[in-house]
Amino acid sequence: MILDTIEAISTRFSCRAFSGQTPPDEHLNTIAQAAVAAPSGMNRQPWRVIVLKNKDLLAELEAEGMKNLAAHPNKGVYERILSRGGKLYYHTPCMMIVPLAKAEPAGAELFDCGIVAQNIALSATALGINSLICGLAAFAFAGEKKAEFHARLGFPEGYEIGIAVLLGYAENPGGKPHEPDMSKISWVV
Numbered sequence: 001m002i003l004d005t006i007e008a009i010s011t012r013f014s015c016r017a018f019s020g021q022t023p024p025d026e027h028l029n030t031i032a033q034a035a036v037a038a039p040s041g042m043n044r045q046p047w048r049v050i051v052l053k054n055k056d057l058l059a060e061l062e063a064e065g066m067k068n069l070a071a072h073p074n075k076g077v078y079e080r081i082l083s084r085g086g087k088l089y090y091h092t093p094c095m096m097i098v099p100l101a102k103a104e105p106a107g108a109e110l111f112d113c114g115i116v117a118q119n120i121a122l123s124a125t126a127l128g129i130n131s132l133i134c135g136l137a138a139f140a141f142a143g144e145k146k147a148e149f150h151a152r153l154g155f156p157e158g159y160e161i162g163i164a165v166l167l168g169y170a171e172n173p174g175g176k177p178h179e180p181d182m183s184k185i186s187w188v189v
């Protein structure tokens with residue numbers, strides 16, 4: 001199954017309950033290639049794309065992320081995750097991690113990172129794979145294990161976590177995205 005672009009955009013949703021099934025490497029490779037096909041300011045391509053399938057490392061990242069989130073002054077986010085089952089990664093079998101190099105002007109790389117994340121999510125949807133863009137994955141790198149995780153994941157020198165996208169298959173198919181607010185569109189003619 002391959003969906004067209006508009007269909008992929010309108011059917012993608014944030015999956016917060018993954019089954020144990022891992023997407024085939026062939027599909028993960030197609031998605032990783034879609035990630036690095038993203039446009040970037042001045043063609044800087046300030047990213048790397050790491051396909052993480054190692055269950056032990058996924059569990060370690062999640063445990064460290066929860067620990068760092070618990071210590072964060074804003075308890076609201078931690079409590080929201082607890083209320084959703086206490087899992088930052090929702091039992092995902094696979095995560096694409098996007099480390100980023102800083103750009104000039106400061107923050108420009110974040111636009112590039114967002115496009116990479118969307119390329120990952122949409123190409124996954126087109127291939128029948130569910131996803132969740134996971135900003136909170138950054139909490140795994142917010143504490144004392146940051147350098148260790150950078151080394152084990154192979155972050156190049158000077159790169160920091162940009163975003164991670166969880167990839168797998170929804171435990172209960174039929175999830176829906178948010179209701180788009182069409183009132184946010186205006187035309188000037």
Ligand SMILES: Cc1cc2nc3c(=O)[nH]c(=O)nc-3n(C[C@H](O)[C@H](O)[C@H](O)COP(=O)(O)O)c2cc1C
Nearest residue numbers: 012013014015016132133134135136137176177178
């Ligand atoms: C940059 C970014 C970071 C996000 N981080 C998280 C996250 O850490 N955990 C989570 O459950 N959802 C996360 N989301 C998903 C949003 O909550 C979700 O996109 C939004 O509620 C709309 O729902 P939909 O994606 O199903 O349309 C993130 C989305 C984006 C774009």
